[in-house]
Amino acid sequence: MSSTATVATTPEGIPVIILKEGSSRTYGKEAVRLNIAAVKAVEEALKSTYGPRGMDKMLVDSLGDITITNDGATILDKMDLQHPAAKLLVQIAKGQDEETADGTKTAVILAGELVKKAEDLLYKDIHPTIIISGYKKAEEVALKTIQEIAQPVSINDTDLLKKVAMTSLSSKSVAGAREYLADIVVKAVTQVSELRGDKWYVDLDNIQIVKKAGGGINDTQLVYGIIVDKEVVHPGMPKRIENAKIALLDASLEAEKPELDAEIRINDPSQMQKFLEEEDNLLKEKVDKIAATGANVVICQKGIDEVAQSYLAKKGILAVRRAKKSDLEKLARATGGRVVSNIDELSPQDLGYAALVEERKVGEDKMVFVEGAKNPKAISILIRGGLERVVDETERALRDALGTVADVIKDGRAVAGGGAIEIEIAKALRKYAPQVGGKEQLAIEAYASALESLVMILIENAGFDPIDLLMKLRSAHENENNKWVGVDLYAGQPVDMWQKGVIDPALVKMNAIKAATEAVTLILRIDDLVAAGKKSTSSGSESKSGESKPSEED
Numbered sequence: 018m019s020s021t022a023t024v025a026t027t028p029e030g031i032p033v034i035i036l037k038e039g040s041s042r043t044y045g046k047e048a049v050r051l052n053i054a055a056v057k058a059v060e061e062a063l064k065s066t067y068g069p070r071g072m073d074k075m076l077v078d079s080l081g082d083i084t085i086t087n088d089g090a091t092i093l094d095k096m097d098l099q100h101p102a103a104k105l106l107v108q109i110a111k112g113q114d115e116e117t118a119d120g121t122k123t124a125v126i127l128a129g130e131l132v133k134k135a136e137d138l139l140y141k142d143i144h145p146t147i148i149i150s151g152y153k154k155a156e157e158v159a160l161k162t163i164q165e166i167a168q169p170v171s172i173n174d175t176d177l178l179k180k181v182a183m184t185s186l187s188s189k190s191v192a193g194a195r196e197y198l199a200d201i202v203v204k205a206v207t208q209v210s211e212l213r214g215d216k217w218y219v220d221l222d223n224i225q226i227v228k229k230a231g232g233g234i235n236d237t238q239l240v241y242g243i244i245v246d247k248e249v250v251h252p253g254m255p256k257r258i259e260n261a262k263i264a265l266l267d268a269s270l271e272a273e274k275p276e277l278d279a280e281i282r283i284n285d286p287s288q289m290q291k292f293l294e295e296e297d298n299l300l301k302e303k304v305d306k307i308a309a310t311g312a313n314v315v316i317c318q319k320g321i322d323e324v325a326q327s328y329l330a331k332k333g334i335l336a337v338r339r340a341k342k343s344d345l346e347k348l349a350r351a352t353g354g355r356v357v358s359n360i361d362e363l364s365p366q367d368l369g370y371a372a373l374v375e376e377r378k379v380g381e382d383k384m385v386f387v388e389g390a391k392n393p394k395a396i397s398i399l400i401r402g403g404l405e406r407v408v409d410e411t412e413r414a415l416r417d418a419l420g421t422v423a424d425v426i427k428d429g430r431a432v433a434g435g436g437a438i439e440i441e442i443a444k445a446l447r448k449y450a451p452q453v454g455g456k457e458q459l460a461i462e463a464y465a466s467a468l469e470s471l472v473m474i475l476i477e478n479a480g481f482d483p484i485d486l487l488m489k490l491r492s493a494h495e496n497e498n499n500k501w502v503g504v505d506l507y508a509g510q511p512v513d514m515w516q517k518g519v520i521d522p523a524l525v526k527m528n529a530i531k532a533a534t535e536a537v538t539l540i541l542r543i544d545d546l547v548a549a550g551k552k553s554t555s556s557g558s559e560s561k562s563g564e565s566k567p568s569e570e571d
Contacts, residue, residue, distance in 0.1 A: 049145070052102040052540050053136050059103050060129025062096070063089060067122050068475040069187040070506050085406050087189065088413045089121030090114040102540055109532045118221075118420015119185050120525035123471065127533035130470040134463035135541055143456050145541040151460020154453060155446055156534040158461075159468070160527055162445045163438065166500055167430035167523040168515070172210060172217055177431070178203045178422050180518040184434050185421040187519075189414035190407075194234040198415060201239045201398060206422040208241070208396050219423040225347055225397040226415065228408045231380040232401035237411065240397040242371055242388035243348050247337045249376045249385065250321055253330035256376040261335075263369040263387065264312040265345055267358040269319035270303055270329075270338075297324050303360050304328040310365045314374045316340050316348060316387075318356075335374060337385050348387060350395035424522035433514035434521045435503025436472035440490045443468045472504065479506040486511070 065072050066087040076084045076095040084095050090110045098104055109128060110121040135148050170177055182199035186192060209223040227244045249256060300322055307315060307329075314335045315321075321329070321338040329336045340348075349356050354369025372389025379399070398415065402408040425431050432438045446465035450458045472490065473483040486504050489511045493502040503514035514520075 048544055049139065049541070052543055053132050055100040055102040056106060056129055056132045056540060059093070059098065059106050060126055060132075063092060063122055064126050064129070064474050065478060066092065067126055067188075067471075068478050068506060069192065070479040071188060072478070073190060083406070084409070085190075086410055086413060088410075088417070089125055091413060093121075093125070102543075105536055105539060109536045113528060113532050117424050117522070117525045117528045119417045119424075119522075120529040123526070124529040124532045126474060127467060127471060127529060128536045130467035131464065131533060131537040132540060133470075134467050135460075135537065138459060138463060141459075143459065145544075147456045148460045148463075149538050149541055151453070151457035152464055152534055152537060154449075154457065155461045155464035156530060158446055158449050159442045159464075159530050162442045163432060163523055163527055163530075164430075166438075166441065167432050170425050170429055170431045172207060172426050175203055175207070177520065178207070178425060180520045181425050181431060181522060182418045182422050184519050184521060185418040186414055189410065189417070191234055191411050191414045194237075197235055198237065198411075199418065201237065202415065202418045202422055204239055205396055205398060206419055206426060209394055210423075210426055211394070217426045217429075219426055221416075221419055221423055222343075223347065223350060223395040224419060225344070225395065226400060226412055227384075227397060228400045228412055229380045229382065230402060230405045230408050232403070234402050234407065234411055236401035238399050238401075240386060240388050240399060241393050242386065242390050242397065243344060243351050243395060244397045244399060245316060245337055245340050245344055245348075245385040245387065246382070247340060247385060248383035250336050250338050251326040251330045253327070254335050255333055256335070258313050258335050258374045259372065261314045261371045261374040261387070262310075262312050262365075263314040263316060263348070263352050263354055263371060263374065264307055264310065264363060264367070265348055265352075265354045265356045265369060266315060266317040266360065266363075267319070267342075267345065267356050268317070268360050269321075270300065270315075270317060270325040270360075271320050271322040300325045301328055304332065304334075306360055307363060308332045308334065310363055310368060312363075312368055314371075314387075316345065316385075318342060318345050335376075335385075347395040347397075351393040352387065352390050421522050421525060424524040428522060428524040430523035431520050432523050432526060433501035433503060434519040435505065435512070435514040435517070436475055436490065437501045437503035437514045438521070438526055439468040439472050440494050440503070441500050444491070444494050475506060476504055476509075479504075479509065481506075481509040 066074060066089070071087055073085055073087045074092050076092065078095065084091065086092060093107045093110045098107055106125050106128060109124050113121045113124045131152065138148050139145065179199045182202040183195045186195035186198055191198060205224050206219060209219060211218050225243055227246060304325055312334065315329065316337045318340055319338070321336055326336065345356050348354065348369065352369025352371050355367040357363045357367050370390060371387045374385065374387050376383055376385050400408055400411050400415065402411050443465040446461055450461040453461060469487060473487055476483040476486050486509065490502065490504060493499045493511050501513050501515040502511050503519065504510070505512040505517065
């Protein structure tokens with residue numbers, strides 16, 4: 018039932034004010050119905066983008082900026098959803114994106130399908146608590162099934178890692194260049210991976226992504242080093258240095274200003290000249306100290322005075338100023354150098370090494386490429402594309418692919434895609450459901466149907482008959498040797514997806530199942546929705562009707 022009343026009455030008929038004027042309350046079955054409707058609406062908007070043959074969305078914000086994408090987290094973020102239950106789905110997508118970088122649509126669409134199945138059970142007068150209990154048991158079986166059948170993957174198996182990257186990229190608009198991009202992704206992730214104990218650790222922050230519109234997607238390149246999006250500070254400096262010894266400075270090469278206000282009285286013009294010369298000498302000393310260490314490249318986080326620039330140019334040192342702190346940290350990892358904040362402490366041991374430091378023109382801008390370090394633990398990907406929108410979408414696709422390859426390396430397990438794992442879990446759940454019995458059995462079977470719905474959506478988006486193909490898949494999975502049979506979305510036939518090279522990280526599937534189940538559990542538990550009245554736009558003023566407007570429920 019929905020109500021905007023702010024009063025209740027005692028048995029004696031005395032009115033008691035509960036909520037502020039303008040507040041609204043929805044409770045009972047109506048609250049559950051509204052929440053379910055909101056989740057279904059979001060899922061409907063998202064499911065046409067699911068899979069390698071899904072469509073894209075064009076999103077226009079209040080400023081008129083256009084985003085064209087089929088990335089689940091981006092779509093939900095840009096949609097600016099208002100309903101509280103719909104916002105939960107945005108949080109699922111963000112959580113999935115941060116945890117595994119991919120599988121955002123899987124998590125959200127699975128949550129939507131689970132909610133739909135729960136709605137059918139609610140109409141049969143099955144209590145939400147029983148549905149939640151059944152879903153939790155089904156989740157445990159689903160995770161256990163993935164753990165049992167997932168295949169081990171080694172960091173040295175580059176062919177398999179490339180297939181994982183290509184599977185992630187195949188559902189993006191850059192799918193045409195997926196083989197080329199997958200090769201870059203695997204090289205990048207394996208380069209920054211570190212073995213800690215007996216586990217591999219991958220920090221994707223060590224992969225710098227630089228975007229420049231122009232050229233084509235196939236002009237995207239991997240740099241075994243770092244790209245500094247700045248130009249050389251002085252025209253007299255060399256633009257290319259081989260066997261570079263790099264000083265990384267978190268200190269300014271400028272005349273230092275006193276912290277306290279001071280007054281200097283000069284009676285003679287020659288004293289003024291000496292004062293200025295002394296300032297130059299201080300800068301010259303700093304440059305001499307840098308040159309004495311053998312450095313022939315200086316990358317500075319702070320400013321470089323024009324006088325210092327000319328001294329550096331005379332010494333044949335290439336210098337860059339106002340570099341980002343994050344770039345400096347990546348340069349330290351890439352070149353083996355150390356960031357120094359006091360020039361007096363700079364020593365030859367602090368210098369980084371790179372085979373080549375060169376200023377190059379990329380599009381309309383000049384950039385400094387630091388590449389060819391011995392074993393760089395931070396590297397760069399320079400993304401090119403004919404349109405800015407293409408460059409942005411390529412970046413989103415690459416981040417997802419980098420994340421999936423990192424997931425496989427960290428977790429060491431993978432499963433086949435194309436709906437194979439979902440059908441296998443559904444089969445396991447249907448065997449398990451009768452063992453539980455009672456009304457919970459219906460919830461477990463509903464969970465299995467929701468997982469199969471994911472496969473049906475994949476098939477629908479490819480333009481094939483979902484019922485016919487689902488029956489063929491179920492039939493194939495009755496044979497134990499066909500656990501990796503999924504649907505080839507280009508041929509419209511059941512195929513062994515592992516042999517086809519359609520491979521997903523086990524971690525992505527497991528995290529999507531956990532996130533979707535938790536969200537649905539949360540939504541089904543809500544039976545009362547109290548929304549505060551909206552504040553009027555001008556402080557202290559009321560809306561035109563003289564009352565504050567109630568908040569939107571949908």
